Amino acid sequence: MIIKPKVRGFICTNAHPQGCAANVQEQIDFIKAKGPIAGAPKNVLVIGCSTGYGLASRITAAFGAGANTLGLCFEKPPTEKRTASAGYYNTTAFMEKASAEGLYCETLNGDAFSDEMKDKTIARLKEKMPKVDLVVYSLASPRRQDPKSGELYSSVLKPIGKSYTARNLNTDTLKIADVSFDPATEEEIAQTVKVMGGEDWEMWIDALKGADVLSEGCNTVAYTYLGEKITWPIYGHATIGKAKEDLDRASKAISESLAGLKGQANVSVLKAVVTQSSSAIPIMPLYLGCMFKVMKEEGTHEDCIDQLYRLFTEGLYTDTPRLDADNRFRVDELELRAETQAKIEALWGEVTEENLFDITDFKGYQANFLKLFGFGVDGVDYEADFSPIVDTEFL
Ligand code: NAD
Numbered sequence: 001m002i003i004k005p006k007v008r009g010f011i012c013t014n015a016h017p018q019g020c021a022a023n024v025q026e027q028i029d030f031i032k033a034k035g036p037i038a039g040a041p042k043n044v045l046v047i048g049c050s051t052g053y054g055l056a057s058r059i060t061a062a063f064g065a066g067a068n069t070l071g072l073c074f075e076k077p078p079t080e081k082r083t084a085s086a087g088y089y090n091t092t093a094f095m096e097k098a099s100a101e102g103l104y105c106e107t108l109n110g111d112a113f114s115d116e117m118k119d120k121t122i123a124r125l126k127e128k129m130p131k132v133d134l135v136v137y138s139l140a141s142p143r144r145q146d147p148k149s150g151e152l153y154s155s156v157l158k159p160i161g162k163s164y165t166a167r168n169l170n171t172d173t174l175k176i177a178d179v180s181f182d183p184a185t186e187e188e189i190a191q192t193v194k195v196m197g198g199e200d201w202e203m204w205i206d207a208l209k210g211a212d213v214l215s216e217g218c219n220t221v222a223y224t225y226l227g228e229k230i231t232w233p234i235y236g237h238a239t240i241g242k243a244k245e246d247l248d249r250a251s252k253a254i255s256e257s258l259a260g261l262k263g264q265a266n267v268s269v270l271k272a273v274v275t276q277s278s279s280a281i282p283i284m285p286l287y288l289g290c291m292f293k294v295m296k297e298e299g300t301h302e303d304c305i306d307q308l309y310r311l312f313t314e315g316l317y318t319d320t321p322r323l324d325a326d327n328r329f330r331v332d333e334l335e336l337r338a339e340t341q342a343k344i345e346a347l348w349g350e351v352t353e354e355n356l357f358d359i360t361d362f363k364g365y366q367a368n369f370l371k372l373f374g375f376g377v378d379g380v381d382y383e384a385d386f387s388p389i390v391d392t393e394f395l
Helices: 017-034 054-066 088-099 117-130 186-196 199-208 239-257 284-298 304-316 338-350 363-373
Strands: 043-047 068-071 105-109 132-137 143-145 152-154 164-169 177-182 212-223 265-268
Touching: 017 088, 017 117, 017 304, 043 054, 043 105, 043 143, 054 068, 054 088, 054 132, 054 304, 068 117, 068 143, 088 105, 105 117, 105 304, 117 199, 132 199, 143 177, 152 186, 186 239, 199 212, 212 239, 212 304, 239 265, 265 304, 284 338, 284 363
Parallel strands: 043 068, 043 132, 068 105, 132 212, 212 265
Antiparallel strands: 143 152, 164 177
16 A cells, blocks of 8 residues: 555544654664663653553663663554554564664553553563553543443543634635634533543553552652643633643642652653644644744754653653652743743744745645655655554553
């Protein structure tokens, strides 16, 4: 099959196996070039391991610390006629490359919110891995089924308190128009917190601790984005921001529950990057186009893997971590510098459909978006006939 991107709005419905494998290799090469990470964990569970920040976490642990990794994801396998999802190809590539270096790795594909996946994970850990010293919680999902009640919750991206109108770029038509969002109802806020808040993170740690598969001194991290003025109305101060505040509550509760093990939980604040989840957030593509322009010019541009390397070396595994007043690791400081935000805001005010490609780096955004699905990657022959089927070790 000759595989060309099929983009519909903010998603691409197919993926290229060789392109995805090349992206994984690029991240592995980056981490290896940095050299071993002192004090880093040896047995790592990554919940949400197949794309974006979770994949970068797994690569950093495996190739920066030689860690055994068990990963969980929710990805679509290929058929003879359809490609797999990008996360599926990323994961098979990761597993092939990690196994080739003698690193133990295994991946479970299924709903991480369910009790069944928690039980399955614990059984695998007991059978195959020493006790876990790092649990990365990196799920991003629009829905969650409560494992106890069976109720299905959906998250929404809406402002809180008052409606909000912003300039939005339609990534298909490249038209910029004002879009308005009504404020969320209390019910919508509560549902978003159920999906993207800390409840499931707590359930995971309770289950893992109860099964005695966490080591003494075990760390756990969950990821958040805080952002600044431009993104606050739809992110930081909006429904998703409320869910992320709940992570702060959960991190305190988890730290208390891990005290006996001398373990701790921290929320980690990461910068805005292009991922399948962030590209679905209104205004984000335009914000990212402006941000890329400014940060590339400043020489401070970073992608997931740069952020994860810094989270390990400047947050998790150093004696002098950059923590804020809420005990969160901070690696978003370059994006949030006042000078950087002022330049992004200036571009935000000036950008039009006519000057989009001149004054912002929207071209860079588009390239990064396609790359998530393995397209536009150097060295891959996109005219060649590839089978969508890949060998897999998924359980
Ligand atoms: P992503 O969409 O790239 O990754 C989501 C991961 O979750 C994938 O591995 C996917 O398979 C997995 N997943 C989703 N639903 C699942 C389920 N039910 N069961 C098992 N696995 C499931 O997203 P991302 O942008 O890397 O986000 C990861 C975390 O980082 C989120 O908490 C997000 O809020 C946070 N974050 C993202 C950004 C950003 O700009 N993208 C910035 C800061 C923080």
